Amino acid sequence: MNTQNKTLHKPLIDKETLNFGFTGFGLIGGSIAHSLRNLYPSSYITAYNYYVTKPHPKLEIAKKDGVLSEISTSLKDFSKCDVIFLCAPVMTNVSYLKQLAPYIKKDCIITDVGSVKGNIYKAALELGLSYNFIGGHPMTGSEKTGYNNSDASLLEGAYYILTPTVDTPKEFTDWMAGFVKASGSYCEIMDYITHDLITAAISHCPHVIASSLVNLVALHDKDGIYGRLAAGGFKDITRISSSSPEMWQNICLTNSGCITNFLGEYIKSLEDIKNAIASNDSEKIIKFFETAKEYRDNL
Numbered sequence: 001m002n003t004q005n006k007t008l009h010k011p012l013i014d015k016e017t018l019n020f021g022f023t024g025f026g027l028i029g030g031s032i033a034h035s036l037r038n039l040y041p042s043s044y045i046t047a048y049n050y051y052v053t054k055p056h057p058k059l060e061i062a063k064k065d066g067v068l069s070e071i072s073t074s075l076k077d078f079s080k081c082d083v084i085f086l087c088a089p090v091m092t093n094v095s096y097l098k099q100l101a102p103y104i105k106k107d108c109i110i111t112d113v114g115s116v117k118g119n120i121y122k123a124a125l126e127l128g129l130s131y132n133f134i135g136g137h138p139m140t141g142s143e144k145t146g147y148n149n150s151d152a153s154l155l156e157g158a159y160y161i162l163t164p165t166v167d168t169p170k171e172f173t174d175w176m177a178g179f180v181k182a183s184g185s186y187c188e189i190m191d192y193i194t195h196d197l198i199t200a201a202i203s204h205c206p207h208v209i210a211s212s213l214v215n216l217v218a219l220h221d222k223d224g225i226y227g228r229l230a231a232g233g234f235k236d237i238t239r240i241s242s243s244s245p246e247m248w249q250n251i252c253l254t255n256s257g258c259i260t261n262f263l264g265e266y267i268k269s270l271e272d273i274k275n276a277i278a279s280n281d282s283e284k285i286i287k288f289f290e291t292a293k294e295y296r297d298n299l
Contacts, residue, residue, distance in 0.1 A: 029087030030150025156184030
């Protein structure tokens, strides 16, 4: 971790114990909660049990671990929270935002961790929560999912994007930026439109492309020989296709314009290199790989 990021900004609310709330408590939510517990040892952390009528096994483990202070079956309990993290799939986060709206106190920060910012930004404005809301996107993760794979170290060295609304107070954004930096992440602040364009190109489309390639190979793999011989390049570029199907369905449905526009450009680039290969255009082929190598080597 970069040691210069370890100093937290002064807490927004001047008291020893801050109250944090979580809806959704998988890989990302759990990792943020671990980090909060490390940074604010005396904090009170509540997670919502959407099962309501029965215990949530992962939440029970988190409470036993000492990460959670309370498991709640009522969103009314979030009225005491100073900061609320929405850590469910992007469409579910909007639903939680609507359900929480009546209970959010005036000085509460509410943020999310979704990979799409436009839909929840607009929902916050419509619900009259533009003062409280700050979009958040920790650009980290793993093909492994769930609380059992969560850890504070998942945030270290990652970029964490914040997208405040036009009404978000500076001190709210400062607190969030302070937490992001203290967790070991690099903070980037931008508008939601820019965020969704960038993530379509560097995150959403790569997942679509990887999954498309896997599905195509699976279609040809009648006797399992493709799978047995798959190694190196195939495994490297398709690893991300093991991520949650529900999460990626939500992302595609909520950032469809940016994704389809970029996929259109990508399909055109595939057609160009396909034609170059078909016509044995050695100059175009070498340029294609050289350009890609140069940009990738500089990342």
